[in-house]
Amino acid sequence: MARQRKPDWLRMRPPSGQRFTEIKETLRDRDLHTVCEEANCPNLGECWSGRNGPGTATFMLMGDRCSRGCNFCDVETGGMEALDPDEPENVADAVAEIGLDYVVLTSVDRDDLPDQGAGHFARTIEAIKERDPGILVEVLIPDFQGDPELVDRIVDAGPDVIAHNIETVERLQWPVRDRRAGYAQSLSVLERVDDTADVYTKTSLMLGLGEYDHEIYQTLSDCREAGVDVITLGQYLQPSRSHLDVYEYVHPDAFETWRRVAEEELGFLYCASGPMVRSSYRAGELFVDAVLR
Numbered sequence: 001m002a003r004q005r006k007p008d009w010l011r012m013r014p015p016s017g018q019r020f021t022e023i024k025e026t027l028r029d030r031d032l033h034t035v036c037e038e039a040n041c042p043n044l045g046e047c048w049s050g051r052n053g054p055g056t057a058t059f060m061l062m063g064d065r066c067s068r069g070c071n072f073c074d075v076e077t078g079g080m081e082a083l084d085p086d087e088p089e090n091v092a093d094a095v096a097e098i099g100l101d102y103v104v105l106t107s108v109d110r111d112d113l114p115d116q117g118a119g120h121f122a123r124t125i126e127a128i129k130e131r132d133p134g135i136l137v138e139v140l141i142p143d144f145q146g147d148p149e150l151v152d153r154i155v156d157a158g159p160d161v162i163a164h165n166i167e168t169v170e171r172l173q174w175p176v177r178d179r180r181a182g183y184a185q186s187l188s189v190l191e192r193v194d195d196t197a198d199v200y201t202k203t204s205l206m207l208g209l210g211e212y213d214h215e216i217y218q219t220l221s222d223c224r225e226a227g228v229d230v231i232t233l234g235q236y237l238q239p240s241r242s243h244l245d246v247y248e249y250v251h252p253d254a255f256e257t258w259r260r261v262a263e264e265e266l267g268f269l270y271c272a273s274g275p276m277v278r279s280s281y282r283a284g285e286l287f288v289d290a291v292l293r
């Protein structure tokens with residue numbers, strides 16, 4: 001397929017300003033990684049500054065190599081390293097130092113570990129909450145191969161929002177995601193969270209991978225049925241030429257239509273939907289607006 005030119009609505013503004021520099025230095029000093037920087041996220045300036053409410057940053061736990069290899073994702077596969085036992089405390093210290101009110105934690109998949117990293121993930125949530133129970137913590141968790149006990153370990157640590165990404169419609173799970181991931185397995189994780197916890201549940205979907213409208217609608221409905229409260233929809237962007245091609249750049253008007261369908265017809269608490277939206281896009285501001293105000 002011929003490569004498509006990026007439309008104007010996907011041009012990014014480079015991040016800058018004192019807040020940006022402060023956060024960057026704190027992360028460097030503590031040798032911590034954020035998805036915001038590693039993925040060169042187009043929303044970095046907007047999220048870190050938290051212009052209209054709490055700032056958001058997404059910390060990446062358990063290293064920068066993943067035991068899986070999804071065809072849309074730029075994270076390196078294999079060569080897994082031992083966990084850093086100090087990481088939970090280090091992240092909690094950095095969150096306090098930076099003064100974030102809303103923090104997003106995510107991780108690579110760690111199928112190589114006996115508990116797939118659930119304990120390490122949970123300890124990080126607990127360390128942040130021990131320092132200040134008022135900090136809102138959103139976690140974007142792996143599927144833990146659908147093991148409900150590992151999902152419960154996360155729930156028990158007391159985060160405020162638990163997200164797990166379904167990523168794409170059922171028909172495209174493969175080739176988009178690693179073969180160990182799957183539509184039913186991801187829905188089961190979301191359902192487990194909804195059934196066992198008084199916590200907000202969230203998921204994300206990338207558009208522009210060749211999905212049909214009726215498949216998007218079905219996915220939104222299935223997620224709502226599984227008890228998901230919040231959904232985000234964003235444009236898939238190809239990280240490199242060796243990743244999946246972009247099938248289509250979806251127009252901003254179409255994203256707005258899906259936002260209305262999700263919120264007004266299907267009853268999601270809110271839907272962040274737009275070409276540049278990512279799972280954690282302005283997560284703090286939107287959560288506070290929709291839930292706490």
Ligand code: SF4
Nearest residue numbers: 066068069070073109
């Ligand atoms: Fe990337 Fe997550 Fe897939 Fe790993 S499991 S390759 S981090 S999307």
Ligand code: SF4
Nearest residue numbers: 036041044047280281
């Ligand atoms: Fe970071 Fe997520 Fe915002 Fe991107 S959308 S800058 S990854 S918090």
